[in-house]
Amino acid sequence: MPRFFVDGQPENGVLVLQGEDAHHAGRVLRLRPGEAVTLCDGKGTDYDCTVERLDKDAVICCVHDCHPTDTEPKQRLTLFMALPKGDKMEWIVQKAVELGVSNIVPYLSKNCVSRPDKTDKKVERWRKIAAEAAKQCGRGVLPTVGAVIPVGQAIAQAAQSETALFLYENERQTGLRDALAAGVGKDVSLLVGPEGGFAPEEAEAARQAGLKSVSLGTRILRCETAPVAALAAILFAGGNM
Ligand code: SAM
Numbered sequence: 001m002p003r004f005f006v007d008g009q010p011e012n013g014v015l016v017l018q019g020e021d022a023h024h025a026g027r028v029l030r031l032r033p034g035e036a037v038t039l040c041d042g043k044g045t046d047y048d049c050t051v052e053r054l055d056k057d058a059v060i061c062c063v064h065d066c067h068p069t070d071t072e073p074k075q076r077l078t079l080f081m082a083l084p085k086g087d088k089m090e091w092i093v094q095k096a097v098e099l100g101v102s103n104i105v106p107y108l109s110k111n112c113v114s115r116p117d118k119t120d121k122k123v124e125r126w127r128k129i130a131a132e133a134a135k136q137c138g139r140g141v142l143p144t145v146g147a148v149i150p151v152g153q154a155i156a157q158a159a160q161s162e163t164a165l166f167l168y169e170n171e172r173q174t175g176l177r178d179a180l181a182a183g184v185g186k187d188v189s190l191l192v193g194p195e196g197g198f199a200p201e202e203a204e205a206a207r208q209a210g211l212k213s214v215s216l217g218t219r220i221l222r223c224e225t226a227p228v229a230a231l232a233a234i235l236f237a238g239g240n241m
Contacts, residue, residue: 002029003138005131006039006047010063015039015047017059025051025059037061042142044069069140073100073240076187078161079227080105080154082194083112083119088224093126095224097133097143099231100240104130105146107154111196119148151202154191159209161189166206167226169197171215176233179214184238192227 004021017025017039025031031051039047039061046069049061079101081092093104106123108115116122126145134142149157158164162185165176191211198206207213216229235241 001036001038002031003038003040003135005042005135005142007041009041010047010066013063014052015049015061015063017061018057022054022057022059026054031059039063040069040140042140044072044140046070046140071138071140072102073235073238074186075163075184075234075238075240076103077101077231077234078103078105078158078187078189079231080107080158080189080191081227082107082109082151082192082223083114083116083148084194084223085114089122089126090129092224092227093129093145094133095228096231097130097139098137099228100139100235101143101231102141103144103146105154105157106148107151108148109151109154109194109202110199112194113196114194123147152205155202155206155209155211158189158191158206159211161185161187163188164191164209164211165189165214165230166191166198166203166211167193167216167230168203168206168213169193169215169220170203171213174212174214176214176216176230177237179212180234180237184234188234188238190227190230190234192223192230195223 033051035051037049047063048065049063052060052062079096130143
């Protein structure tokens with residue numbers, strides 16, 4: 001079933017696809033009047049529709065039913081990701097969205113090799129990748145990508161979550177499994193370091209702020225592997241798989 005994100009709510013039982021999505025629906029998928037399509041408001045509601053008519057730059061859809069989307073995880077997941085080198089962040093954003101992350105917060109820490117002074121264009125690109133990944137995997141919520149913030153702010157924000165974890169490469173006592181044994185909170189934050197890892201003072205600050213330092217085992221995972229592994233484990237522990 002073709003699925004598109006759409007802005008706004010139905011008006012007189014109609015929703016309208018415009019722009020690139022209208023072009024994709026009409027020219028690529030060659031949808032025809034009467035065909036079924038799901039339109040999602042990007043905030044957790046799906047509308048079951050049929051194509052009513054195709055105009056030059058718009059596809060008019062008749063709404064038949066609406067219901068909460070069933071493609072969101074049971075928990076709200078936020079990934080705080082230290083800026084990695086090169087274009088790794090694009091891959092991390094795509095995988096995190098497929099794994100159900102609602103919000104991605106890039107941050108700059110002491111050991112980040114990549115220290116661009118201008119990040120707006122990068123953030124815009126990451127937002128585009130997040131939207132494309134959300135469409136591809138059928139998300140019900142359009143994930144957000146925040147502006148790049150300093151590590152102190154990332155720690156403070158992550159600490160507000162019911163389950164606030166920081167993946168620490170030097171953690172030897174507590175594994176992710178132990179940290180999740182008592183269950184997964186409704187709101188989970190995950191803090192992941194850059195290629196150079198966390199500076200000792202950053203790890204201490206995260207602990208002081210109340211984040212739980214967890215290990216992903218005795219091997220050192222790449223900064224792009226660690227969030228994917230941890231998110232999958234959290235989804236599993238949270239009853240989503
Ligand atoms: N430079 C660090 C070192 O050599 O110890 C490795 C950093 S690792 C490439 C990047 C990030 O992935 C880490 O800061 C951490 O957040 C996460 N990570 C990688 N392996 C991990 C593990 N075994 N346990 C916990 N976190 C891990």
